[in-house]
Amino acid sequence: MTTSHDVRIWSIETIKRVRKTTHRVRWIVAGEKFGEMFTEFALADSFRSKLMTAARKGEEFDTETGYPASLRRTQAETKTWFEFACEYMDMKWPDSSPKYRKSLVESLVAITTAMMREEYDGESATFRKALKVALNKNTREGGLTSELQHAINFAKKSSKTVGDLTSPEVLRSLLHALDMKLDGTRASTNTIRHRRTTLGNAIEYAVDEKKLLDSNPLDEVKVKKRKFTLHEVDPTSVINPIQARKLLSAVAESGKPGPPLVAFFGLMYYAALRPEEALNLKKENLSIPESGWGDLRLERARPEVEAEWTNSGEASEEGPLKHRAEKEGRNVPCPPELTALLQAHLSQFGTAPDGRLFRGARNGGRVRSTVYGRTWAAARGIVFTAEVAAGPLAKRPYDLRHAAVSTWLSGGVEPTRVAKWAGHSLSVLLRVYAKCLDGGEQAARDRVERALIGQ
Incomplete structure (x- = not known):
């Protein structure tokens, strides 16, 4: 300094x-x-x-x-955490995607609630909603109900200060609160990781840019270190090609919403597309013949998120691909079976006015996750027995993407190419998606056995 x-x-x-x-x-x-x-x-x-x-x-x-x-010390002692959290969110807002904004605010709500000097005198759900509104740059200045305004005023008056974080007792109590759910049970590992990462980044902002603290108090408090690992795919959730074909056929039999979504689920299984990528795929992104191998050019995605988190005020607005710069796309091969599904979809259902392959039945917008989730659940009910359907096998539509990546890997495609197709770094791929299909373990042992005898 x-x-x-x-x-x-x-x-x-x-x-x-x-x-x-x-x-x-x-x-x-x-x-x-x-x-x-x-x-x-x-x-x-x-x-x-x-x-x-x-x-x-x-x-x-x-x-x-x-x-x-x-005066700098006075600033830290008088600046409330609530006020600082709003400033931190405003700083993060311009460069954050709508889904990340929402995730960040959810973590800040948990932190800010734990930084109150006393418990709110009304409904806890109302207080959390008020914090969510106040931390959101798009809703903060909107018309608020008297109930929400009362809760926000309480947060302004009752919040501890940024300087209070230098107290080991305050910091330990905060970290403990971030580990817990509302019902007093332990939160998931992923939720705790997000909350602690948000807290750490916010404190670094207070130290490095706002100069409210001389150092990061997290470095000075001895707490139990927790090992956070990436979520690994459960092998029991991964379907094989025969099961995939049966499920895709069953989608076509799953009521009125089913037939228009067969190609959607096909994109997730045969090309490992994320739901937001498949739902924003346009005819111009397809380079496919009448039959045989083709190519998909992914350029933009349309994640499901409420309007208050977007810049345009439009729900589920179009944005860049996950982990990609604004204009950075990726190419994915389109195998013959997927080509057939896409050609059939175009022939039977056409496209939306903007060229999107999939659109909502009512207003032509994004297909909601509740719609394709119910359709997928119905297809599982057709194909699987009640016992299997109650288990994890292809429980979620996203499990189709896991199955696609696992199929590529077990088929012998080199990991670097699989990572490129799936839109992941190689390290994430190997730690999360490198799971084998049923029989993959035995196939691997057979290859080792042949190698040992010189074949």
């Missing part, structure tokens, strides 16, 4: 606008200009007085933040 005694503090500047008047305190440290805005003159005058006092006492001012050491 670079500091200086070269400080000049200017008079308060009053800025009059149509709707409101603000007051700005400006000062210079080693030639660098700084400023703070206040809605009331008294607040601006108090802040300026603190700067003047620090300068008279000969305190060194930070050339990066403009604050003297004493």
Whole structure:
């Protein structure tokens, strides 16, 4: 941290606008200009007085933040976690996808709830909803019910400060709260990982950019280290090609929504597409013959997310592919069986006006997960016995993607190529998706046995 005694503090500047008047305190440290805005003159005058006092006492001012050491500590002690969490979310918002925004806010809601000095005097569900609204940049300024406004006001008054995180007792209590669900049982490993990652990143922001803390208090508190691992695919959930064909045939028999979704599920099984990729696939992305091998060019995805999380205000807006830059796509081979499904779909159902292969029955928008989820459940009920259907085998539509990647790997396709087709890094592929189909273990042992005898 670079500091200086070269400080000049200017008079308060009053800025009059149509709707409101603000007051700005400006000062210079080693030639660098700084400023703070206040809605009331008294607040601006108090802040300026603190700067003047620090300068008279000969305190060194930070050339990066403009604050003297004493005032910087005061900032940490007075800045509530609720206020800081809103600022942190605003910083993350522009460069985050809608689904990541929603996930981040869910973690911040858990953290902020645990950072209250006292329990909310109303319904806990209302308080969590109010925090979700306040942390969302799109809904924060909208018309709020009196109930939500009361909950937000409570959060503003009852929140602990950022400086409270330097207390080991506060930090340990917070970490324990992040490990738990609302009913007092332990949360899933993935949920805990997301919450702790969010907390760590937010504190680093408070240290590195906002200069509210001198160091990360997480580094100074001894807590039990938890080992977080990527979720691995359950081999018992992976279907084989025969089962896949039977299920796809059953989809066509699963009521009115079924036939238009056969090719959708086919894309997930034969090309390992994610649901948001398949649902945004357009005719222009297909390079397929009447029969035989073809190619798919994936360019954009349409993940399912509510309108309040998007930039356009449109639910499930189109965005870049997962783990890809804005205009970075990927090519996936289209095997003959998938080519046949796609050609049949185009012939029977055509496309939406924008060229999308799949569209909702009512308004032509995105097919909702509830719709294709019910269709898939119906198909499993047709193909599987009640005992098998109650188990994990192809329980979710996403398990078709797992099966596709496993099929490629067990078929001998090199992992680097499989990772490229699936849109994953090689490390993630090997740790998560490298699962064998039924019989894969025996096939591997047979290959080893042949190698040992020189065949």
